[in-house]
Amino acid sequence: MVLGSLLQRLAASQGYFGQMPRYYGPQIRGGASGVKLSMDTTRASVPADTVDIMVCFNWEKYAELEQELPLGIDSIVFYDNAPPKEGISLPERSFQVGFSEISEELTGKTSAKNIVALGLLERILALPENLSESAAAHDQASALLERNGAALHAGKRLLPEFPFAELKLSPPRDATARTVLHGNSAVAQGAIRAGCRTFFSYPITPASEIMEEMQERLNHGDGVFLQAEDEIAAVGLALGASLTGAKSMTATTGPGLDLMTEMIGLASSAEIPVVIVDVQRCGPATGIPSKSEQSDLNQAVYGGHGDAPRVVVAAYSVKGCYRLLIESFNISEYYQTPVILLSDQRLGQTTVATNSDFLTKDYSMARRKRPGGEYQEQYQRYELTEDYISPMAFAGDKGLTYQATGLAHNEKGRPSFDFATNQSMHEKRWQKLVPLRDRDDLVKLFGKEEVRRGIVAYGSSAQFVLETVEDLGLQDEVKVCVPELIHPLPRRLTSFVGSLEKLLVVEMSYSAQLYHYLRSQIDLPSDTASYARAGGLAFSREELSGPITELAR
Amino acid sequence: MSKEGEYRTEVTPVWCPGCGGFALLNALTKTALPNLGIPRHQTLIVSGIGCSSRIPGYVDTYGFNSLHGRAVLIAQGAKLANPELTVVAIGGDGDFFSIGAGHLPHAVRRNLNVTCIMVNNFVYALTKGQTSPTTPYLQRGEGPFLSFQFYPPVDPVLDMVSYSVSTGASFIAQGIATDVPHLAWLIEEAIKHKGFSFINVLTPCVTFDPPWLFKTIKEKASYLKEGEPVGLPDASKEQPWLHDPGNITLALKLAQTPVMEKPHIGIIFRGKEL
Numbered sequence: 001m002v003l004g005s006l007l008q009r010l011a012a013s014q015g016y017f018g019q020m021p022r023y024y025g026p027q028i029r030g031g032a033s034g035v036k037l038s039m040d041t042t043r044a045s046v047p048a049d050t051v052d053i054m055v056c057f058n059w060e061k062y063a064e065l066e067q068e069l070p071l072g073i074d075s076i077v078f079y080d081n082a083p084p085k086e087g088i089s090l091p092e093r094s095f096q097v098g099f100s101e102i103s104e105e106l107t108g109k110t111s112a113k114n115i116v117a118l119g120l121l122e123r124i125l126a127l128p129e130n131l132s133e134s135a136a137a138h139d140q141a142s143a144l145l146e147r148n149g150a151a152l153h154a155g156k157r158l159l160p161e162f163p164f165a166e167l168k169l170s171p172p173r174d175a176t177a178r179t180v181l182h183g184n185s186a187v188a189q190g191a192i193r194a195g196c197r198t199f200f201s202y203p204i205t206p207a208s209e210i211m212e213e214m215q216e217r218l219n220h221g222d223g224v225f226l227q228a229e230d231e232i233a234a235v236g237l238a239l240g241a242s243l244t245g246a247k248s249m250t251a252t253t254g255p256g257l258d259l260m261t262e263m264i265g266l267a268s269s270a271e272i273p274v275v276i277v278d279v280q281r282c283g284p285a286t287g288i289p290s291k292s293e294q295s296d297l298n299q300a301v302y303g304g305h306g307d308a309p310r311v312v313v314a315a316y317s318v319k320g321c322y323r324l325l326i327e328s329f330n331i332s333e334y335y336q337t338p339v340i341l342l343s344d345q346r347l348g349q350t351t352v353a354t355n356s357d358f359l360t361k362d363y364s365m366a367r368r369k370r371p372g373g374e375y376q377e378q379y380q381r382y383e384l385t386e387d388y389i390s391p392m393a394f395a396g397d398k399g400l401t402y403q404a405t406g407l408a409h410n411e412k413g414r415p416s417f418d419f420a421t422n423q424s425m426h427e428k429r430w431q432k433l434v435p436l437r438d439r440d441d442l443v444k445l446f447g448k449e450e451v452r453r454g455i456v457a458y459g460s461s462a463q464f465v466l467e468t469v470e471d472l473g474l475q476d477e478v479k480v481c482v483p484e485l486i487h488p489l490p491r492r493l494t495s496f497v498g499s500l501e502k503l504l505v506v507e508m509s510y511s512a513q514l515y516h517y518l519r520s521q522i523d524l525p526s527d528t529a530s531y532a533r534a535g536g537l538a539f540s541r542e543e544l545s546g547p548i549t550e551l552a553r
Numbered sequence: 554m555s556k557e558g559e560y561r562t563e564v565t566p567v568w569c570p571g572c573g574g575f576a577l578l579n580a581l582t583k584t585a586l587p588n589l590g591i592p593r594h595q596t597l598i599v600s601g602i603g604c605s606s607r608i609p610g611y612v613d614t615y616g617f618n619s620l621h622g623r624a625v626l627i628a629q630g631a632k633l634a635n636p637e638l639t640v641v642a643i644g645g646d647g648d649f650f651s652i653g654a655g656h657l658p659h660a661v662r663r664n665l666n667v668t669c670i671m672v673n674n675f676v677y678a679l680t681k682g683q684t685s686p687t688t689p690y691l692q693r694g695e696g697p698f699l700s701f702q703f704y705p706p707v708d709p710v711l712d713m714v715s716y717s718v719s720t721g722a723s724f725i726a727q728g729i730a731t732d733v734p735h736l737a738w739l740i741e742e743a744i745k746h747k748g749f750s751f752i753n754v755l756t757p758c759v760t761f762d763p764p765w766l767f768k769t770i771k772e773k774a775s776y777l778k779e780g781e782p783v784g785l786p787d788a789s790k791e792q793p794w795l796h797d798p799g800n801i802t803l804a805l806k807l808a809q810t811p812v813m814e815k816p817h818i819g820i821i822f823r824g825k826e827l
Contacts, residue, residue, distance in 0.1 A: 198634050224633045228626075229659040236623045240599070240630020243617060244638065248630070266620055395597045395615040396635050403562070403609045403616035406602075414564060415610060415618075 003055065003114040004035035005351070006145065007121055012180050012353035014128060015172030017044040021350040021538065023068045024290050032061035034069055039125070041172050044318075044354045046467050049540040051075050052167065053124070055117045057099065059084035067537055076164065078120065080113060095162060102154050112151035115144070119155020126168040179356035183321040183347040187277055188213035189359065190325030191249055196275070197223035198241040198248045200234040202256060205289040206345040207279040210251040231256035235263040238274050243404075245368070245394035247329055251277035254287070254296050257340075261304045264338050268308035268429065270404045271382070271390070273332040273368065277325070277341045279348040280459070282535045292345035293535025294459050297513040300340045301487045309430050311335070312487040313442065314342040316462040318352040322359065324484060327442070330366035335432055336392055342486070344508075346460035346538060368392050371400055380411040384424065388432035433488050443492035447479030452501040453551050454479045456493070458486065458514065464539040465506050468548055471541055477552045489521045503528040504551040506544065510534040559593060560586050562613045567604075573730035573756030574605050577643070577672060582612055584737035589639075589744060596639045599628040601648035604679050605672035605756075608643050622653025625660045628667050636666075639744060646673045646687040654686075661722045661749055666827060668743045668750045672730075674758040675766060682761035689766070689813055714821070715808040717751045718801065723824040724750030725804065727817055730757060731771055735818065747826040755816055770816050777819030783807065786814035798823040 001022065008020050017040040024033040038047035050072030056062050056079040062069070066088070071077065077094040081101075084090065097120070099113035106112065145152060181189070188210050191199065199218055201211040211227070218225040224241065228234040231252050238248035252260065257278045267274050280296045282288035300312045311331050315321040324341055332339040371379055371391035381402040383390045390411075393400035402413045408425065410416040446466060447454075455478060457465040462482040469478050481496040497503060497518065503525050505515040512532035518524060531547040560582035568574040586596065596614035600606035602621035609616025615638075619627050628642035649657055649671045660669065677683040717725050724746040728736040736754060743750035755774075757767035775784025782793035783803075796819075797803055804822035 198630070200630065226633065226663075229656060232623065233626050233656060233659070236620075236626030237630035237633070239619075240627035240632075241634035242630075243597070243615070243627070244631050244635035246634040248634070262620055263623070270617070270619075393615075394635075395631055396594060396638055398592070398594045401593050401613055401615050403612075403618070405610065405618035406620060407618060415607075 184209035186321035442485035576730035580737035601644035603645035723748035
């Protein structure tokens with residue numbers, strides 16, 4: 001992981017794009033871990049199914065990750081120490097390099113083996129000379145390089161033994177340094193950008209990085225960060241903060257979202273803005289905490305008792321994590337409703353080297369509707385207005401005291417069991433969200449409009465779909481719809497599906513939650529296929545080329 | 554300074570005639586809040602679910618009748634986001650000692666300046682008389698109790714007053730619903746105390762508690778006065794000590810006295826302020 005991170009950052013500093021998903025198991029510390037890194041001149045593409053170059057420090061650990069990091073017959077392998085035992089067949093171009101041995105010779109310990117390997121890869125890939133030195137001193141990771149200069153140079157000197165001219169990288173499109181961040185970091189940075197200064201969360205894999213980054217950022221600013229005793233507390237604290245007007249948020253994954261369910265219903269009923277990020281992992285129950293899945297969709301859209309409308313959005317890229325987090329706050333604040341942003345482990349923990357313009361560009365920020373001066377005497381917290389959105393006083397506002405409740409209530413907020421009032425309050429809470437269905441900007445379309453074959457996919461799976469379509473050269477025959485707004489159902493998604501003769505829904509959920517959600521809301525073409533399976537193993541291009549080719553046939 | 558009438562909404566309480574809830578409502582709206590002079594808009598009352606949790610609707614401050622057991626969470630979140638607010642969490646024994654019991658020690662250790670008032674009526678009243686964690690322990694056949702007289706509580710009482718002491722709450726008091734002026738004074742002291750404060754209000758449930766329950770509590774109640782000897786259970790052979798609310802060890806002894814033997818009314822512990 002250290003080697004991958006350093007290589008990605010060094011390449012990014014030269015202008016290379018790339019993605020680096022992480023693979024790790026249930027270990028507390030140590031254990032099997034690996035990364036796969038793509039380096040690209042034009043965009044941060046999903047790494048290929050099999051690698052061009054693999055560095056392996058430990059074959060026993062590799063065996064645990066082999067399903068996720070398969071070797072191809074053309075892969076070039078550099079491995080430390082002993083060759084693999086039976087079960088792993090090495091490609092022709094496999095080389096034993098004493099990374100640990102060299103490290104120990106130079107530094108007295110084997111831990112600099114990563115740096116030796118880095119030196120070797122820098123030379124093989126013909127990354128500019130002195131690159132690592134020039135990038136050094138940027139931060140902690142680069143300082144590591146500085147300390148191990150000898151190991152790095154030793155790695156570079158290994159090159160003459162392995163002349164692979166064909167692996168030289170094409171020069172980057174331009175030498176602009178790319179930003180390196182993962183989806184969880186993008187979420188945290190988006191939260192800060194959106195003006196969130198009150199954050200409450202409970203540690204859980206794979207969402208904890210959001211909490212850690214918010215802790216770092218809010219503890220050094222004027223914000224409130226609190227690690228709660230559980231997820232019920234996390235969202236409860238956030239609702240309390242929101243009552244005073246603060247943009248409040250929490251982040252979790254499936255099991256945490258379960259615990260938050262009752263509070264989400266309360267936020268929906270009492271119309272309190274809150275943003276909840278769910279970095280989905282394999283469920284049910286504890287599932288596979290470190291692996292990706294897309295099986296919280298039902299819980300996000302329908303979770304909880306009663307008819308409790310909420311908004312569900314889903315990011316499919318790192319940039320989207322940032323933009324949609326800001327948008328989640330916009331929607332939540334404007335419509336006074338809980339918003340659930342779905343991410344997933346793949347998106348959350350894959351570091352991406354990309355352009356940084358999305359971090360600095362302008363984003364519009366929506367605000368809560370606030371009571372004006374005329375309300376002093378007759379303020380009604382849940383006043384029925386034309387757009388169903390009632391002005392919200394903040395606890396602390398003079399002259400506007402009100403009492404909110406999770407009980408059925410009237411416009412004044414008083415408990416009311418009048419059935420007509422109950423009906424109209426339901427109508428208010430549902431109808432206020434209807435304009436969201438026209439948010440065309442939250443549905444991304446790819447391909448030619450006139451095409452009659454299309455795919456719907458969301459989250460990180462959409463990346464695999466888009467790249468597979470391109471790899472297969474089917475851009476002119478198949479179009480793709482990636483909804484970022486999941487609930488309420490955007491009209492643009494409905495019309496996309498309506499334009500098709502043949503539909504394929506791709507998702508990482510054994511029970512095909514997206515497919516069933518769409519089916520419940522839209523008349524799907526009679527020729528509709530669902531490609532859905534349990535998570536854990538990421539989709540591969542090879543895997544998806546089957547159903548996509550079938551769709552195009 | 555606000556006048557007392559300004560603290561009540563026009564809403565009529567749902568409580569039974571004679572309910573202890575009225576005592577708390579009166580203590581809050583007629584005495585404590587007017588005496589403290591905190592503006593209505595600078596006050597937030599958050600409650601859970603249960604009879605007593607209906608109270609925010611009756612007090613014209615900011616209020617939120619939230620979820621069962623979770624009032625203290627919303628109260629803390631609001632206080633963190635707006636420290637100017639006076640924040641009070643109100644709930645019953647089911648709220649704070651059962652479904653939400655896990656939150657209490659964390660509120661204690663965070664020690665935010667929030668006042669937590671537990672209306673302890675020894676029973677689940679809103680759901681019509683089931684046993685609560687504070688329902689006194691009885692052997693089967695040991696006299697009529699609640700509506701479920703054939704199924705008396707079998708688990709020992711969860712003594713969360715002792716628990717509050719042992720987790721180090723910075724202000725712990727016990728009030729009694731039959732003495733409104735004293736209860737109001739306790740609430741004032743708790744709100745003024747900078748740090749997390751917890752008041753256990755011994756409250757009769759006129760509908761589901763057997764009449765002897767609160768009669769016993771009232772008869773045996775003894776008031777704590779700083780520097781004066783504490784009351785001890787009739788059977789106790791111990792020499793009464795002088796009440797020192799700053800002494801956590803003595804506070805624990807007071808808290809551990811079974812409520813049916815010697816309920817201590819007053820400030821049990823007052824620690825260092827923030």
